[in-house]
Every structure is written in structure tokens, then in C-alpha cells.
Amino acid sequence: MYLPEEHYLLTTALPASRAVLGNIDLCRAADYLDLLNLMAYDFYGHWTSRSGHHSQLYPSSSKEDESSCGAGIIAYLASQGFPARKVLLGIPLFGRSFPGVASPGHRFSKPSGDGTLEYHQLPRKGTKEHVDKRACAAFCVSSGSTGFTSYDNPETVKMKAAFVKQKGLGGLFYWTAPADSKDSKRSLVAAGFRALHSSG
Numbered sequence: 001m002y003l004p005e006e007h008y009l010l011t012t013a014l015p016a017s018r019a020v021l022g023n024i025d026l027c028r029a030a031d032y033l034d035l036l037n038l039m040a041y042d043f044y045g046h047w048t049s050r051s052g053h054h055s056q057l058y059p060s061s062s063k064e065d066e067s068s069c070g071a072g073i074i075a076y077l078a079s080q081g082f083p084a085r086k087v088l089l090g091i092p093l094f095g096r097s098f099p100g101v102a103s104p105g106h107r108f109s110k111p112s113g114d115g116t117l118e119y120h121q122l123p124r125k126g127t128k129e130h131v132d133k134r135a136c137a138a139f140c141v142s143s144g145s146t147g148f149t150s151y152d153n154p155e156t157v158k159m160k161a162a163f164v165k166q167k168g169l170g171g172l173f174y175w176t177a178p179a180d181s182k183d184s185k186r187s188l189v190a191a192g193f194r195a196l197h198s199s200g
Contacts, residue, residue: 038074
């Protein structure tokens with residue numbers, strides 16, 4: 001096959017799961033990969049027994065371990081010899097809902113479908129947006145069918161960008177751009193860009 005360019009970037013997208021990452025020789029993979037897109041989301045969802053912040057950077061309670069948050073998985077990658085500068089921290093442009101509950105840590109009614117809401121639909125109409133600063137996660141609570149919904153917002157993205165800079169990571173990536181808000185003040189991509197390129 002003819003490839004017109006002499007050099008290409010070799011990247012991979014991997015889930016933030018110790019169960020998956022533990023089966024990969026990460027130190028050796030680093031010799032070949034230019035970037036690793038770490039999907040630091042889906043820690044909780046319709047497949048889990050309890051509700052939770054699906055893209056939390058830190059555990060939301062002392063009952064959770066480091067494998068259920070982005071910072072814990074970043075630490076695991078470092079312990080396996082994968083260079084921080086090659087890691088992009090994933091930001092989801094979607095939320096996950098947990099019907100029948102108002103906070104993390106509870107058994108919930110299974111949603112119809114997968115319980116996913118695009119970011120531009122959040123917070124839900126008639127709800128108030130909150131930020132769990134301990135976990136670095138946004139959420140809203142509806143009395144309707146969606147219940148507790150966990151997602152990212154500009155404030156949490158700014159916090160995650162600060163973490164990226166502090167840890168010397170390669171940057172952020174987003175899944176997936178069409179679900180972002182068209183309002184520049186609410187846009188997660190814009191919030192991440194501003195935070196990564198600010199001097200603060």
C-alpha cells in the first residue's frame with residue numbers, strides 16, 4: 001500500500017480499566033505509540049449495580065478505590081512505565097443517567113436504552129447543575145425518568161485541564177464533538193482549550 005507521507009502518528013484509544021490495561025505490556029507499547037487516548041469515562045453506567053459519577057477524576061467517597069477514577073488510572077499507567085506526555089485524558093461529551101436516585105452509591109432503576117444523554121442536552125430542563133468538587137464531576141437531578149445524571153461541564157473540564165498540566169500529560173481529547181454545546185460559554189472543547197492554554 002502506498003502511503004504519501006513519510007511520518008504518521010500512531011495512536012490508540014483504551015478504556016480506563018485496570019482489567020483491560022493489565023493485559024497490555026504498556027512499557028513496550030510506549031516504544032511504538034505516539035499517543036494514548038485514555039477513555040476516562042464509563043466508570044459507572046447501566047451495567048453497574050450502583051449509581052456513580054461516570055467520568056470522575058477522583059473517588060467521590062472513601063468506599064471507592066483508585067481504579068474507579070481518572071487519576072487512579074493515570075497513576076497506574078505511570079507505574080507501568082508509560083510516559084505521561086503521551087497520554088491524552090478523555091472528556092465525554094455525554095452524560096449517564098441513573099433513574100430513581102439522586103446521588104452516587106445507590107441501586108437504581110435500569111434506564112430504557114443505555115441511559116446516555118448528549119452534553120448539549122444537559123443539565124436537564126427544570127434541574128439545577130451541581131459540581132462535586134471532591135470527584136471533579138458535574139451532575140443534575142430530575143424528578144422524572146432520568147434521575148441522577150453525571151457528566152462534565154466547563155468547570156470540571158477546567159479542573160481536569162489543571163490536572164493534565166500538573167501531571168505533564170499530553171492534553172485532552174473529547175468523545176464526541178457533535179454532542180458539544182454550540183454556546184461558547186458552555187462548550188467543553190472551548191473550555192479545555194482555554195484552560196490548557198492559559199498561564200494560570
